[in-house]
Amino acid sequence: MVDHPSSDAEAAHAEVELSTVRLQEVAEAAGVSTITVSRCINNPARVSEKTREHVLKIANRMGYIPNRLASSLASARSMVIGVVVPTIANPIHGMVLQGAADILEPAGYQVLLGNSHFSKQSEFELVRTFLGHRVDGILLTGRDHLEECLDLLARSRTPMVEMFDYNPEPSDMAVGSSNFDAGASLGQYLIARGRRQFAYVGHTGLDDSRMIARLQGLIKVCEAAGLAPPRHYEISSDPGTGTGGEVVGTILRDVPEIDAVVFAGHQVAVGAIRYSVDVGIAVPQRLAIAGFGDSPIAKWITPSLTTVRFPVRENGIEAGKLMLWRLQGKQCKQRSIRLGFEILGRDSA
Amino acid sequence: MVDHPSSDAEAAHAEVELSTVRLQEVAEAAGVSTITVSRCINNPARVSEKTREHVLKIANRMGYIPNRLASSLASARSMVIGVVVPTIANPIHGMVLQGAADILEPAGYQVLLGNSHFSKQSEFELVRTFLGHRVDGILLTGRDHLEECLDLLARSRTPMVEMFDYNPEPSDMAVGSSNFDAGASLGQYLIARGRRQFAYVGHTGLDDSRMIARLQGLIKVCEAAGLAPPRHYEISSDPGTGTGGEVVGTILRDVPEIDAVVFAGHQVAVGAIRYSVDVGIAVPQRLAIAGFGDSPIAKWITPSLTTVRFPVRENGIEAGKLMLWRLQGKQCKQRSIRLGFEILGRDSA
């Protein structure tokens, strides 16, 4: 190990142009080979403590920032996880993402984000892009994907977790609550409280598979209770144009006997409560209103909204953990994690 | 250009193991050099149409996905933008991010996300990490950063946009509304409606500089109107432990003459309205309540919250545009973009 009396001056100069500080410069300044510097950073155990300290001190002083592109290329590990959400503007997905990031970042992984805008085609293209970046893993939202997308993922052998929907037979790994069960439980809750004739309102801003699963759960309990199946409506819920409470009017005009409306989401359900109160429909006396998903609005509206709470943040956390397990080569205990949910019985139903 | 009768068979085989399809394989299958394939993808104009079509068809058939790590390393452009937000679980930042992504993704850039959890130190570390990934640009939230962080950014010559706060003298580029002006305008609005004695409640979940700028605007108009400066309170607003409406009680006990409370955020203000209604403080007759930032809850609570709406999504969009301009080498018209805001006068003040 050679002593470099001039190394301080060199370091000061190097700091001016960060881009020029390479592993090799650090190695020269420290009087060791490049691989030793590399090991000091990535595999400290394989270097003697004395060398490590010396090298790291110099690397630090020179303001060395390892080039992860080069490192990833050489090692075939990018330390990046690609995450596809429908839209990050929806706080639900923000919370999932936060949960995942809170697990992945401390482990040294960075999150590459993509918004699919509820398009499976866009999702596929994002997956392609992510694979181009050679991400070490991919987190997808929902269980409904393009065949080609799953194919590509499988062929590329990139670990993948489907979030937000329970899937006992995932194409790789999955974590989420059962939307079917949630629909069934909410239905049971309503039936137990005397409701007999349901409408179900699906809407944009939620992917089809989850919407349908919730409906199917509802259908099942209706059947089991000997009730008519729920009337199925479909609306758009662009935040700008209001949340489509008007559908309540339509429903009651169509089928006056309906005494409970279940909305696929909570925002829309809140809009429906507003509307009903405004036009004088008594909630819950005349009409029960319920939804899926929770938020402060659901709690604070009058009457407050009966809804199903999903453990959103936990979903991201568990997805991150599954991914980490896989990446660290540990034998996965299970490929699919089932999360619960909770019926929040409030005033609207 | 040689004809390869067996190229189809080769392609089928290659598809099995995606990881082995390299530029060179495509080049061989197409009977051209690697650089020609590269140009077909990145610089189509430099290749004759005939060659391009032929090459792209083969690349497609082989399921070739360019390795962006290698490409970035060789070209010194990663097509990745790093974005640091305090927490993506907050829908405000989700919407900003969405705006930015909606501009950047169509231009071929991907977003690498980092959560600083309101810590400037974490922000700095994320910036270091991002620079390690050789991002082409960085978007930060707020105008308050570690000195070292700005230094590093400047030395690395990485384009950077500060979002969410107007800054006429940004260290690189900036976009946002003036929080000082927003505070002043809200103050004027309240004074015009007869309020004379203010309290201002800052809270966690918002960085200091914005909170203080809003307060300073308020102080200015109080002075100008010959009123006493606002009383300054500070609370924590962890979503779990409620939104601290109790501070209203404290304030009125401290200084009963206070007739208007301005909250640094809207969630907390909504909590304060709830509390006031519950304990029988007449809003707005006895006490005006106002906040900054808008959301459905602010509108739907009774009484509805008077607040300041910032153009959140536009913030992200403009930040993305600024970044793109810079990256495309166009002369920036301006380094700092000032966005407006809107006083939403509702029932609470």
Place this chain on the structure above:
DNA sequence: CTCCCTTGTGTTAGCGCTGTCCATTAGCGC
């Protein structure tokens, strides 16, 4: 004193792609 194993460090050969420079060809006017 050899053998072998462990520990620490170095050498070599890429990872997959693109910038730069150069070679070839064709088309044109004189």
Place this chain on the structure above:
DNA sequence: GCGCTAATGGACAGCGCTAACACAAGGGAG
């Protein structure tokens, strides 16, 4: 025929890092 330009494609040398192997030194067992 010549030189000129423009269009097209190729050879080569890296980008900055690490996996794999090589090698030296030291220590314990036989």
